[in-house]
Amino acid sequence: MFPELGTIEGFYGIPWEWEARAAHVSALASHGYRFYLYAPKSDPFLRRRWSEPHPQAEQDALKKLADHCHAEGVRFGVGLSPYELYLDFDSAARDALARKLAELDALGIDDLAILFDDMRGDLPGLAEKQLEIIACVAERTKAGRLIVCPSYYTDDPVLDRFFGQRPEGYLDTLGKEIDPAIEIFWTGPLVCSREIDAAHITRVSETLQRKPFLWDNYPVNDGPRMSPFLHLRPFTGRAPDIAPLIAAHGVNPASQVMLSRIPMLTLEKLYESGKEASFAEAATQVTGRELATLLAEDLSLFQDKGLEAISESEKAALRNRYAAFSHPAASEIILWLDGYWRFTQEELMAQ
Structure with a gap:
């Protein structure tokens, strides 16, 4: 079984150029990459200024990219990070969210991701507040697929150190209460996981009560620690037997759009053969x-x-x-x- 592969442009730092994004979609479409999620952390109108509309030039560029994806037979989506919306989800915030969702719907998105990652999480009732937002989004979006990234999207304790101790039972509550039709992102045992095996995915599926939608943080190289390196080697540590256990496999690429293609091409080979692909070939x-x-x-x-x-x-x-x-x-x-x-x-x- 070969899972649905896709690109999640979800890294920090300098974003890709519009033409480079389109070329990336075309280059990987025939290698199993059937969705593209636009979610760069540097886009303020998806994050800290999410309640403001994108400038018209940006909306036009997004619509053009969506059309290009569709011409290539690739799903197009947007990742919205409504920054700390759960701190005060009042009527004004609901109205702002409705306006943003209408703006994204006008692009013709296939997928919508609501991203609660990289925000403070040590708050009482965090899961319940996020569930309220998710329900509001589900009622209003026209996207065919809705995906949620929890505040705690891995077992990795680094999230607790940076964003506060995760509330007890947080993921269990989300898994139980989120509509089964809605997907949930997961990065594996770590934020940047070296290995993701079937036993881990099976355990996480029980908590989330659905197949996890894998957000793979390789070959991403953003941030102070990783930006001095280029991640070019083939994918390893992703056991092919996880394919039937995941909803899809999204790859967060490197800042270097062309060089990212080298490891990304090897993921197809890994699933096909069960062996590490050749760097030289890719x-x-x-x-x-x-x-x-x-x-x-x-x-x-x-x-x-x-x-x-x-x-x-x-x-x-x-x-x-x-x-x-x-x-x-x-x-x-x-x-x-x-x-x-x-x-x-x-x-x-x-x-």
């Missing part, structure tokens, strides 16, 4: 053989050593090495070496 498909050979040679520098440990002389040599290519992937390597995607804690908190 990289060659994305960049061509000569550039793929160089990437393989430098893979450990990019993914293991990282910017902080690469010397200035090494960086200069790498710049010269990749400047010989006009391919977008080579341009992304050079921009990364120059620190274009470095991301601070202060920038993270602002988004």
